[in-house]
Amino acid sequence: MASNTTAVALPRFADKVVIVTGAGSGIGQATARRIAAEGGAVVAVDMNEAGLQKTVDSILEAGGGSARAVVCSVASEESVKALISGVLSTEGRIDSLVNMAGILRSLPTMETSLDLFQQVLNVNLIGTFLCCREALPALLESKGNIVNAASTSAQFGHPYMAAYAASKGGVFALTRTLAWEYLKQGVRVNAVAPGGIMTPMVVAQGESMGGFDMDLFTHLSRPDGVFGAPESVAAVIAMLASNDGAHMTGEIVKVDGGVHN
Numbered sequence: 001m002a003s004n005t006t007a008v009a010l011p012r013f014a015d016k017v018v019i020v021t022g023a024g025s026g027i028g029q030a031t032a033r034r035i036a037a038e039g040g041a042v043v044a045v046d047m048n049e050a051g052l053q054k055t056v057d058s059i060l061e062a063g064g065g066s067a068r069a070v071v072c073s074v075a076s077e078e079s080v081k082a083l084i085s086g087v088l089s090t091e092g093r094i095d096s097l098v099n100m101a102g103i104l105r106s107l108p109t110m111e112t113s114l115d116l117f118q119q120v121l122n123v124n125l126i127g128t129f130l131c132c133r134e135a136l137p138a139l140l141e142s143k144g145n146i147v148n149a150a151s152t153s154a155q156f157g158h159p160y161m162a163a164y165a166a167s168k169g170g171v172f173a174l175t176r177t178l179a180w181e182y183l184k185q186g187v188r189v190n191a192v193a194p195g196g197i198m199t200p201m202v203v204a205q206g207e208s209m210g211g212f213d214m215d216l217f218t219h220l221s222r223p224d225g226v227f228g229a230p231e232s233v234a235a236v237i238a239m240l241a242s243n244d245g246a247h248m249t250g251e252i253v254k255v256d257g258g259v260h261n
């Protein structure tokens with residue numbers, strides 16, 4: 001018997017305005033494309049102007065929804081305020097905020113300077129907080145939602161990633177806290193916890209791991225060496241941000257190929 005496994009692209013984001021941070025690369029880029037392909041008006045945010053341009057060009061080429069690029073550091077309070085007021089005056093509303101901007105720095109903890117630790121927290125945790133805080137008034141109006149980027153390192157730890165894992169632990173707690181706080185007002189807040197997704201972040205990390213005790217990594221990657229695709233995480237984010245995720249809030253959804261089961 002023939003089985004129908006063809007995915008049908010539903011226009012789940014028609015008439016929806018979705019801000020995607022970290023949209024110049026990796027998971028954020030794949031998410032921006034996915035949401036636009038489903039009819040969304042994407043505001044693509046990143047510090048990497050060239051990456052952003054590539055994202056927006058590929059969306060316009062593919063047709064479907066629309067995309068507008070905004071160069072912005074999520075770690076700057078002033079820039080995030082300008083981002084949100086710009087979206088409200090240009091697009092007029094916000095239905096979803098997808099916080100994918102992030103940085104990873106791998107080092108033994110004893111060699112991790114205060115400055116580096118703070119840099120990682122500033123982008124991954126403070127940046128997520130700032131975007132959430134500034135977008136929440138508009139999300140309360142639209143009964144919208146937020147999807148944050150946690151990580152399996154938040155729940156399970158990761159050697160040589162003290163700052164990163166701690167920042168993602170903060171995102172985990174922030175996500176669950178906002179989910180409770182805004183539950184009655186109809187704003188959903190969820191996160192994905194990716195692990196082992198092949199993106200420029202992971203490639204750069206691999207290049208910086210000389211001298212690390214690799215035995216510590218054996219339980220962190222799949223025995224078959226397979227990495228996930230950014231599109232696999234984008235599909236889960238799109239589900240959470242769309243009405244398909246209507247009955248989910250406060251969830252941290254692992255997308256790690258089963259490594260941490």
Ligand SMILES: NC(=O)c1ccc[n+]([C@@H]2O[C@H](COP(=O)([O-])OP(=O)(O)OC[C@H]3O[C@@H](n4cnc5c(N)ncnc54)[C@H](O)[C@@H]3O)[C@@H](O)[C@H]2O)c1
Binds near residue numbers: 051074104149197202
């Ligand atoms: N790839 C993985 O296996 C993995 C695992 C767990 C969590 N994550 C998380 O998923 C998210 C996306 O990661 P990725 O793997 O696609 O990485 P990536 O490096 O490909 O993309 C991250 C993007 O964030 C942008 N960015 C960095 N600092 C910024 C700032 N201050 N303001 C705005 N943009 C900024 C970068 O320019 C880049 O385009 C990150 O939050 C990451 O921590 C990824």
